[in-house]
Amino acid sequence: MNVQALRRFVQQEDLNFLLTNRVPRIALTRLMGRFSRIESPWLARLSIAVWRLFTDLDLSDAKQQRFASLHECFTRELVPGARTIDPDPSVFASPCDAIVGECGEVAGTTLFQAKGFPYQMGELFGPTQDSSPFRDGTYVTLRLTSAMYHRFHAPHDARLEHVTYLSGDTWNVNPIALQRVERLFCRNERAVLRMTLARGGHPVALVPVAAILVASLRLHALDVRLHLTYRGPNEMPCDATVAKGQELGWFEHGSTIIVFAPRGFALAPGIVRGARIRMGQELMRLPD
Structure with a gap:
């Protein structure tokens, strides 16, 4: 069986769902976290070679080309x-490299993870967060595949004001599972990052959602790594001024970021389900 045939076999919907979700997800995620941090250049090379059998991993733009661990490759600069x-001050940039999932206007407080699968914004944000500023607003689901660049950045000049951490499960977040x-998204481990833009004082929110093998998130504004065994405070006020494009943190692997903006923000041309976007490109446009 050649590489392409092997990929097609593993990517069959029923088999993919079985392999990634009908397993002890949390235990496997913790195990992967420990394995990825083993410092062994030869083990890292072997793991990356296996990884490339199933993905289109491209390291040509990586700052370093040799990695002491798989974790170093996952979180590469x-x-x-x-x-x-994009330098245009009216442009709200993508915080990450991604494939666009469901996007558009929030219907009151209802949005979609996939066609026919609605969920409530308030449940995603958790019981302590006020989601009302985004009622009838605009949202974009950004899916980072395992092969992508996993760091995420400020979409605009802003002030990061609060982070809420919500523990949970680690379901796969690929399109097969979302259907x-x-x-x-409301079941999985996630964080809610609340920000206020310097231009217009608009509130925005980024909701990074964990997935199987990737229940770990690092934020520069808080000297803490959020993960499944985290036992610190769930509510973390902060006061960090960030510039457009400035790095906010990173995932340990591929996952999802759901971006929320209030009513009046418009999706950029070409932002539709299935489109690919890179960090820094136009995602939305601010109101006049």
């Missing part, structure tokens, strides 16, 4: 200039 940040598991 890029060479300077590898991404261009089968109701309210999946």
